[in-house]
Amino acid sequence: ExxxxxxxxxxxxxxxxxxRTAPVSGHxxxxxxxxWDLFIAGYRAGLALVRDGARVDSVFAAALARVRALQxxxxxAEGKRAAEILLAPRGTEAWxxxxxxxxxxxGNMTELRAGMVVAYELMFAVGGNGYYLEDLVQVxxxxxxVLTAGLPYTAEEIERAMARxx
Numbered sequence: 001e002x003x004x005x006x007x008x009x010x011x012x013x014x015x016x017x018x019x020r021t022a023p024v025s026g027h028x029x030x031x032x033x034x035x036w037d038l039f040i041a042g043y044r045a046g047l048a049l050v051r052d053g054a055r056v057d058s059v060f061a062a063a064l065a066r067v068r069a070l071q072x073x074x075x076x077a078e079g080k081r082a083a084e085i086l087l088a089p090r091g092t093e094a095w096x097x098x099x100x101x102x103x104x105x106x107g108n109m110t111e112l113r114a115g116m117v118v119a120y121e122l123m124f125a126v127g128g129n130g131y132y133l134e135d136l137v138q139v140x141x142x143x144x145x146v147l148t149a150g151l152p153y154t155a156e157e158i159e160r161a162m163a164r165x166x
Contacts, residue, residue: 001025002032004132016100017119018148019134026162031078032129033155038074038082039131040153042067043122050137050144052114056097059112063122064092082126096121100136114141 006019021036023029028036046063064087071083085091098108100117109118121134136147152158 002129002131004130006132006134016117016136016147017134018136018151019121019132020151020158021130021132022158022162027159028155029078031076031127034074034076034079035082035126035129036131036155038067038070038079039086039122039124039133041070042086043120043133044153046122047120047135047137047144047146050112050120050139052112052139052141054112054139056109056112059097059120060092060095078127078129082124082131085124085126091124092122094123112139114139117147 001024002021003024004019004021006017008015008017023032042063045066046059049059049062067083067086071080071087074080074083096108097112097118097120100119109116112118116139118137118139119134120137121132123130123132125131133153135151138145138147152161
């Protein structure tokens with residue numbers, strides 16, 4: 001089983017949230033690991049495009065391009081199916097990049113501007129498992145700053161963090 005964690009916060013009238021997916025047992029199955037790490041690779045490829053003037057559809061396209069490039073390397077049924085689902089016409093239907101500030105969801109963006117704080121929030125489901133990832137990101141003139149830095153991303157990092165918590 002996997003658990004989706006979506007944690008909100010409020011500080012001095014500012015709101016935000018962050019999310020991750022983790023295995024209840026502390027260990028991903030081989031299929032979950034492959035699907036999750038494929039998802040993370042796409043997420044990071046999209047994140048790399050975040051900067052002043054970037055279009056959100058271009059960020060999502062970069063994420064999908066990375067998934068497409070990795071698709072032939074998938075070995076498990078769940079990893080193969082994850083790639084198929086993500087690359088399908090409705091594969092990014094649940095993906096969002098929305099504003100964050102006085103409210104935790106201030107509407108979806110189409111173009112990014114320096115100074116914005118956005119939630120980069122991607123999710124999909126495969127094989128009865130839901131995969132969810134969200135970070136708060138500040139858009140800068142030349143790139144981005146992840147405001148929720150320090151959290152684990154890859155399956156290995158999540159498993160290590162969970163093992164330390166026992």
